């Protein structure tokens with residue numbers, strides 16, 4: 001089983017890269033933000049609870065977040081592993097994930113960190129457009145759709161996420177530095193962290209990610 005714990009600040013391109021990796025690796029993307037947005041759209045109790053936090057750019061409490069991701073990881077399509085996008089975001093979540101994965105048979109875990117300076121993160125977050133249907137992310141400046149406002153892949157309308165306004169964006173980046181960057185050390189200490197330069201074209205980031213993941217699989221096989 002292969003678990004790719006995709007790290008990186010908001011706007012680093014985790015979602016885009018996770019979607020590409022899912023094709024290259026044949027394991028599904030599990031994005032906690034997307035799971036929350038699904039709950040929100042379906043107006044479930046969890047969705048209502050998460051809404052308040054998402055709107056403010058704050059993290060949803062660890063216990064409900066972990067339970068939601070755990071349930072998703074038990075689906076049959078995750079039998080060979082998953083690409084975790086946006087989870088874990090706190091040390092408590094990483095510990096809960098570790099104890100969950102310790103029950104799996106020989107999981108290979110790798111934590112690539114798509115690194116970008118904070119000013120670039122902010123530039124990338126503003127101007128971001130998301131497809132309502134498939135979740136593909138475009139950017140007005142860095143990766144515009146062929147037809148303005150329309151998804152290249154399924155023709156659905158693009159929208160700006162409610163939490164992609166400037167105040168919430170700044171808060172999300174701050175929350176990332178305060179609560180999520182300590183995780184980099186957590187994975188570094190366990191020798192699972194691999195730094196990836198996020199400030200290069202999408203295809204080059206993808207190539208570096210695939211190379212790092214294949215190296216991790218090889219190292220694991222020889223150990």
Ligand code: AMP
Nearest residue numbers: 032033053054058059060065086087089
């Ligand atoms: P994302 O789509 O990953 O940018 O996540 C959007 C929002 O969902 C975040 O700003 C948080 O409010 C919430 N969220 C997503 N993943 C997590 C997580 N692992 N822990 C807590 N909150 C999360």
